[in-house]
Amino acid sequence: MQRYFVPEGNWQDEKLIISGDDAHHVIRVMRGNIGDKVICNHPSGYAVFGEIESIDQHNVTVLITERLRETVELPVHVTIAHGLPKGDKLEYVLQKGTELGASEFIPFSADRSVVKWDEKKAAKKLSRFAKIVKEASEQSHRNRIPNVTPIMSINGLIDETNEFDVKIFAYENEAKTDRFVSFASVLSRLKTDQQIVVCIGPEGGFSDNEVTLLKKNDFQSVRLGPRILRTETAPLYVLASISYQFEELGC
Secondary structure (H helix, E strand, O other): OOEEEOOHHHEOOOEEEEOHHHHHHHHHHOOOOOOOEEEEEOOOOOEEEEEEEEEOOOOEEEEEEEEOOOOOOOOOEEEEEEEOOOOOHHHHHHHHHHHOOOOEEEEEEOOOOOOOOOHHHHHHHHHHHHHHHHHHHHHOOOOOOOEEOOOEEHHHHHHHOOOOOEEEEEOHHHHHOOOOOEHHHHHHHOOOOOEEEEEEOOOOOOOHHHHHHHHHOOOEEEEOOOOOOOOOOHHHHHHHHHHHHHHHOOO
16 A cells, blocks of 8 residues: 655644645556545654545545554664765665664765765755655655755764764774674663664775764764675664664564
8 A cells, every 4th residue: 555754734633635746646656546545644653544535636635544553663763874975875775774764864974985065966965865765764664754964074973963872883993803892782782762873984984083083972883793894784784683673582
C-alpha cells in the first residue's frame, strides 16, 4: 500500500489532503481512484489508513479510517554526522541510513574532504537530500522523515550535538591496535530514548587536529570491527548494529 507524508496543515479531524508532488504521484503515476486505500503519515510520527474520497486537478482528499498501531522507529535517536565524501556517496548514505532508522544526518566539511560546495550548490544539494530521505522513508515505511541539516564545519557539528547523551567518532587507527574502545561496549551502555551522534570521516578519515578537537569535546573514538571500512559503509555498520541491539535481541 502506498505511503505519503502529509504536512500538518493538511490534516483535519477526519480527513486530510494530499497535495503537491504527492498528489501528482497519486493521480498520474498510481492512477488513483475514489475508494483506493493509502497510508498517510503525520509529522508528529503517527500513521493512518485512509480511503480516497475525492480527486481534483491538484489535490487528493482522503477520509481517515483507522490509526495504525506500529512501532517502526529505532528506540534511540541516532544522528549520523558525515564528512563530505566524493561523488554520490553521501546520497547513498542518506538513502540506506534512512532505511536503517537514522533520525538525523549532519553533513560537515572535514579537513580531508575533497568536495567543496559554494552556497548555491549547497542549497541545491540540500533540496535533493530532502527528496532522497523522504522517498526512502516512504519506501521503508518509516513514520518520520529524518532531518538533514545544512552543511556545517566540524566546530558547528560539535556545537550542534553538545547536549547529546553519547558522542563517538569512528577512528580507523583504532582498528590497527590492541588499545581500542569497541562499538559493542558503547552499545551495551546505550539506553532507550538516548541521543547518540556518530561521526564518520570522509575518504582518508579524520586529521590529527580533528581527532584532538573531537576528543577535547568529549567525543569517544571507537573501533567499528577489526577491518577498515569505506566511508559510506561505516554508518550502515553503525545503524545495523544499533538495530540488532535494540530491535532484534530478545525478540
